[in-house]
Amino acid sequence: MVDLRRFDVYRKIPKDLKEDPTNTGAIISLCCCFFITFLFFSELFAYLSLEVVSELYVESSENDSNEKIAVQLNITLPKLSCSAVGLDIQDDMGRHEVGFVENTNKIVLNEGKGCRFEGKFYINKVPGNFHVSTHSAANQPADIDMSHFIDELMFGDDVSQLGLTGGFNTLRGKDKTNVQAIESHEYHMKIVPTIYEDNKGTKLQSFQYTSAYKSFLSFHHTGRMMPAIWFRYDLNPITVKYSRRRKHFYTFLTSVCAIIGGTCTVASLIYSIIFTTSKYFRKHEIGKLS
Incomplete structure (x- = not known):
């Protein structure tokens, strides 16, 4: 019979072989x-504590073109009256809306000389643009000054309170108030779908984005200057997923x-x-x- 004591690796040293404590x-x-x-x-x-883990994968849903993306836009135009400010939406699916007004609000500034435009609207999940312009105004102002300050531009659910790193509100604080009055402004954005999932399985769909800016002169077919603020967007097929887990x-x-x-x-x-x-x-x- 095998003696299990042979496998004891914690054998005690005899007391007479131990050093005195020091x-x-x-x-x-x-x-x-x-x-x-x-x-x-x-x-x-x-x-x-719960840690946030990120991963990347290619989005392959066949129904993505039917999905909508929520857009939260707050922009201040200090030199253009609210009666002239409007929102236009276009995309590659044929959508073309001039003077979009649903869920929008205009706040008069500078005794009627300026305007703050706030709106929450939805865009199709395809390349397109939305722009702030005077195209829908009943009476075009004599001088159109599109100098502006972007207070907020977010896509999808608001995840600003979750402590995630990323460009969820990249254009916030963009100041273009000291520019030429006749200029049009264009922001080209690359949108990255982002999913946040907590340890309880609750999911939020948001979108990070990068942006590039340029200004240019824009003419109407009548030869008149028609400046606007363009937000052109394209979608990235890569999706970022943040998971909070233990x-x-x-x-x-x-x-x-x-x-x-x-x-x-x-x-x-x-x-x-x-x-x-x-x-x-x-x-x-x-x-x-x-």
Whole structure:
């Protein structure tokens, strides 16, 4: 019959072979315990906290062209009256709306000389544009000044309070109030679909975007200057997914074992170096070095 005691790797050293305890060993042991405790609770806190993990994949849904994207636009035009400001929407599916008014609001500024345009509308999930212009105005103003300040431009659900890194409101704070009055402004945006999913399975659909800007002069077929603010967009097939989840328990267990084993090994090595060095100096003092 096999004696299981042969496999015991934790055999005790006889008391008569042990070194007497020292103050140095006690200090190192206390520091080791403190360090292990600190790292253990740090790892425990990290395990109990939720982390955000990101991944990329190619969107392949066949029904994407039928989906809508919510757009939140707030823009201030300090030198154009609200009666002239309008929103036009176009896309590659043939949509062409001039003077879109649903879910829009105009706030008069500067005693009627300026306007803040706020709107939430939906666009098709295909390349297109929306632009702020005077095309829908009943009476065209004599001077059209499209200098502006973008307070907000977001696509999809609002994820600003979730602490995610990314360009969800890239054009916020864009200041074009000190430009030539006759210029048109164009922002070309590359939109990246973004999905956020928490640990309860709740999903939010948002869109990050990058932008490039240019200004130019725009003429009507009558020869008159017709400046506007264009927001042209195209969709990226790559989707970014953020997931908020907790680490696996085995990862936490592995880290704890590494903390305890590594700290004890390093502490033993430090004590061994100190003990050997002090023993060497004691022999040197009494002249027993060979």
